[in-house]
Amino acid sequence: MKLRYLKLDKIDGPLLFLSGVKQAFYDEMVDIVVEGNQHKKGRVVQINKDRVVIQVFEGTSGISLNNSSVAFSGSPMRIPLSKDVLGRVFNGIGDPIDGADFFAEQKYDISGRPINPVGRKYPRDYIQTGISSIDGLTTLIRGQKLPIFSGDGLPHNDVAAQIVKQAKISGDATANFAIVFAAMGIKHDEAEFFKRQFELSGVLNKVVMFVNLADDPIVERITTPRCALTAAEYLAFEHDMHILVIMTNMTSYAEALREISSAREEVPSRKGYPGYLYSDLASLYERAGMTKTSKGSITQIPILTMPNDDIAHPVPDLTGFITEGQIILSRELFQKNIYPPVNILPSLSRLMKDGIGEGFTRDDHPDLANQVFSAYTHVQEVRALAQVIGEEDISDLDKKYLELGRQFESKLLNQGFEANRSIEETLNIMWEILKAIPKGELTRVKPELIDKYYKG
């Protein structure tokens, strides 16, 4: 029989303070029984001799200094996993919430260890999402972490759902494909939207969901992505599966972290977020990738909303410093009724260089993408000028650039939620829009490729 401690010193927000503890270790899970019947889980977050600080998952409401008992479990936080997790729904601490029980022999520590860089395999295979702006200009690679930077009210959920629906990886891998979905602080209807989309695309039995909604305890928001990534690692590295992890919303996650940090009276850094926000986010994002010993992969698409659409806000900023690029949605394009409203200029896929071109997508892809970026940059400059001096007074060449800009947005970007384009289609559209400007402007494309693809 384990020792149970019956008297607490203090309760502060999500934290319990307990003294006289005989034995406890850092990160240990504890079991809290309130009023003799209600179980809550907690975790040791600080030890000072026999005084221990415990972070309570399900929230501290209902706990008083002497109506509860605390027992130390002797292990860190672990969740049971087997292949049967596919198709199931769990809460943020890994308890099933879809009405059935879940048992498995093996339990896994959710904190995850760092992958040895020597054990990694550099990701090089591309995933066709069927979305032109992504496939053509910010290509997603299997094993990449590529977040969507969005804003409140923008269609990031649709974009993520469309990727899930359309994602195609080359070769036989498709059969071995599954999705891990981590919901953090999102609203009930958003979670429902995803569920319905998974159902519509017929993948519901290949999805594992870990759900912590906006009104669920915030402490569990911290463990939600860790449970999800532990499941993803299990499926990818023990069962060679290709896992797409959608994590939404990282901003809510970071806010939960801030709330707990301030309850612990830690020294805040930018905007009140704790100084370790970077390391903490990295401990999630770095769990993407491929390894030498397994055929599987973990591709992450974290979604975050930029408060005030500000990309310099700590959450998008630190995310961008860790992930391998970012896909940025633009309110301006959204208001022009363009879907998906991807602002390609600040968007980037760092891994695309190795996954595109001859033998991967098509020989013209790298140069072509480069040319489109440079042309569209100039479109922005011309638009700014036209604002000042009027469209009539700009040079003829610049007028052509304006036309290119219009075509880019209407033909390439604006494809709608249903269109699923092949990479060839996407690349052909890119050539198409470049025809708006004279051939001599195509300085970023090799002449051979211009001869081969620039027709008319």
Add this chain to the structure above:
Amino acid sequence: MNNEHSKAKIIYINGPVVKAENAEALKMREMVLIGRKKLIGEVVSVENENATLQVYEETSGLEWGEEVISTGKPLSVKLGPGILSNIFDGIERPLEQIYGMGSTFIPEGIGLISIDLNKPWETHITASVDDYLEEGSVYATVQETSMILHKLMVPPKTRGKVIFAEVDGRYNIEHIVIRLLNDEGEEVSLKLYQEWPVRTPRPVRQKKAIEKPLVTGQRVIDTFFPLAKGGTAAIPGGFGTGKTITQHQLAKWSDADMIVYIGCGERGNEMTEVLEDFPKIIDPRSEKSLMERTVLIANTSNMPVAAREASIYTGITIAEYYRDMGYHIAIMADSTSRWAEALREISGRLEEMPAEEGYPAYLPSRLAQFYERAAYVETLAGNEGSITIIGAVSPAGGDFSEPVTQNTKRVVSTFLALDKALAYSRHYPAINWHNSYSGYVSVLKDWYEENIAENMMELRAKILSILQEERKLLEIVKLVGEDILPDDQRLILEISKVIKVGYLQQSAYHKDDANVSLSKQYKMLTVIDKLYEAANRSIKEGVPISKVKNEEIFYKIITMKYKVSEENLELLDQLMQDIDEYYSSLEKMYKKGSGQNEAEISEVR
């Protein structure tokens, strides 16, 4: 070494910060082993009978009451053959070997392993009995890789007469190859390695003046903002602006003898990429694989934060050791901001008084001390060697006014400012030519004049002034459009485009353009200068800009970086002739007064 167990016991655990009581015996900055798993840590403060430790491994699972064992020595690294071509964690533990233990993931409690103790090395003994060896003098050599001859040196503050010298043979690094009798009459055994505390700079005879460039093969750097052997540089930039790619480019192509690459709090995949790519890349100078001169230190962003703080020191200590052999080392730290943040995180957990933005008050001095370890030196043995430090800086929000960028700026001489707007338009490397600078331009002037060309630096200044001029003109263009400008000013805009697209832009991924010799850089500059001068003359003669901007000629110049290979640089002379011919005939035509004759002009082309 004092391995005796102290009775220090853990009383407090908070992430990487642990406190121990009963710790009077622990010394400041001493390395300790913590708990049953023997996690590695370092004493960062001592107060009464309590000591505070920073732990280089995950503390999850640690209990209060577990023992803390003193090692009696400061955090040190082993220095000997087996460092090159390898990858280590922040405290010099070999990641290959750890991987070989059977897991893809890094476990904790691996203990204090370092370079391979068992691998035999073909050793040539250079000292003989009765020689008197001074500190720093070489007593044996090992061909560590095909590129680097490893010189075993008498450690600093050690000297004496050789009383035993091993014969040449294959030995592991624990083998005693030399015994000295020092001036105090004590015997000193020398093996194939020595140990050195990472936080202490290794001594040199003297620091020397900086006068040679670190040639990088990157046009914007070598031509405009040069690095110097023994110098310092910072590469600040928001996310995705190209810090890592630039550092990789320098690691690949710079003319250092050896590269120490520290991945400090960055991505695992970036280290993997180096591990996969470098062995396949051939160094143009030695024609050997680049990995032969490279050592990697990896503390990726998800590895324990305290080891991130140490990784910088581990890297620089390794660099100093090879410098002492008389090599020129370039050390890249990507990113120094993560190191500063590690300082901040630990400082916060120690409840120290924060200064600017939560960083500890000692941030500026730590940064200065680190960069101070770069220098061009005369080694203890009297050779020349150097360490060049190139640090990436990752300012929050890309805003250079934050403390790490500002404090770094104060201590480095070359500042390569990466620019978001350039990166967005895919102008790579996105080094902004208005905000960047190099403090070495004047000291390197002589070198460039002697080794490249008399007028290289003049050309540099001229091209930069064209770009300055362009900046002013663009302000006007923004308001009124380009058409209003007189033709000579429009020419400035056109030439600036050529400079930007044809010269400054340099793709790291283009097989022929990733690395460019200084002679090609110089020739390309003269071509652009020729174009400007000839075109400018034509405009003065009244030729309209529409004719001066001949698409064919301009296209040839913009693409000369791809079309003219290092072996055929004379093609650039040809190009200059083409320019001359085209513009002279253009001028002639306009002088004749019949200038509007299209047919005649295209004939000339």
